[in-house]
Amino acid sequence: MKGRTLVRHGKEGLKNIGRNGWMSFASISAVTVMLMVVGVFLLLILNLNHFLESVEEDVEVRVYIDLTATEQEQEELRNDLEQLDHVESITYLSKDEGLDQLIDSLGEDNREVFESLRDENPLNDAFILRATDPQLTEQVALQAEELNDIDRVDYGKQVVDQLFKVTNVMRTMGIVLVLGLMFTAMFLISNTIKLTIVARQKEIQIMKLVGATNGFIRWPFFIEGILLGVIGSIIPLALVTGGYYYVYNNYASRLSLDFAELLPASPLSLQVSLILLAIGVFVGVWGSLTSVRKFLKV
């Protein structure tokens, strides 16, 4: 296609958007709302998945020793733990070491707060068990819970199971919501463009009579669809990217526990932005091309 023709199509596409200002505005808003929701869900789900993956790798069992246990009782507990099936190794982690680990895992900002806890360490001493096979972690943990002088037993899987339930619900909700919104946006766009086509029916009829190809006639509508999608993506892109950077920079360290951290903002926002832009453009183009099809029949 010649450059001049492309410029013409671009101008026509823009003109169409202006011609039906309010309907275009409604379409753009629909794309905007949809992409905001998609963006937020995408960020949540990606982070949850990342979180789950790191939790799954971390298959140790932490047996926290009751605060009242004497040294001898601790020794007995260690023996009992050694007797359990499928235990590969036992490591002792004193509460001071535990606090060190915790502080290390935190960002600079929060360190000082926790440093002040050194004098009154709220943690328990613990034994850290590794199962011979990660799959057996739960079994080891359940056995350990039966022993005396135990405050509590933590293992990754508990969290994982719970989170799996939450993510599945969220994923389903997200998909339903997103599909509903995508459909609404496409419907609005295809209706907007139908209006511009009705207004331009005579023009299209003449174009067909003098031998313009369907491709040629379709181009301005194609561009209009792209523009509606792109304009509709501007706000969600800015908010999702900006919002995530903000959350990441201000809360990432506070939110991160031993093993869970937010995905770094720098590649993630770009990836999510590209996905949102692609969805926006897809919805716009799909909406616009479905509406022209009927008018192009010979």
Next chain:
Amino acid sequence: MRIIEMNNVSKTYSNGVNALNNIDILIEKGEFVYVVGPSGAGKSTFIKMIYREELPSSGSIHIQGSDITKLKSKHVPYLRRKIGVVFQDFKLLPKLSVYENIAFALEVIEEPRHIIRKRVMEVLDIVKLKSKARFLPDELSGGEQQRVSIARAIVNDPRVLIADEPTGNLDPDTSWEVMETLETINRSGTTVIMATHNREIVNTIKRRVIVIESGRIVRDELRGSYSYER
């Protein structure tokens, strides 16, 4: 050389109306043909077959030797570039000037700009509207508007010009203006096919007359006159 050939063409619309029955016709290059007949006889349907606005239900239509009923729809635009069409209601774009309306037909088939300029000036000369190139359609008389639409139909130099009641909306004087223009175009070698109800024109400018009644050709005379039984 024959430019249009219809063999056993019938058309039944999707609502069951039988608009054309077993039409056989030969039209030679350079002919001027009137298509007459009572309202609802099938004249417009006949004309629409030629530029493939409608497809026949059966039969074949050859234009310059190729069967257009077998044309793939993506090739239809290229058929239309060989055929100019003029309507009773002009179909001009009101926001474009005379020049732009005519140039539009060449822009959408992506002709280079210098060719567009040259061709538009040529056809403006043929329809005698050079002085009004910058006018909007609303600023022209009915006859002038119809001449603009004729100019647009011939601007890409079609082999055939078809016109469905081109004088239907015009008073007698302006109708004669339009006929003069069509004759000029015909003299330059373009085949002209025109459906009309205008008895005076058909009887004065004597040309081939095809009479259609109830979807059948009932008369076809080389220097015919306007008459059909009711």
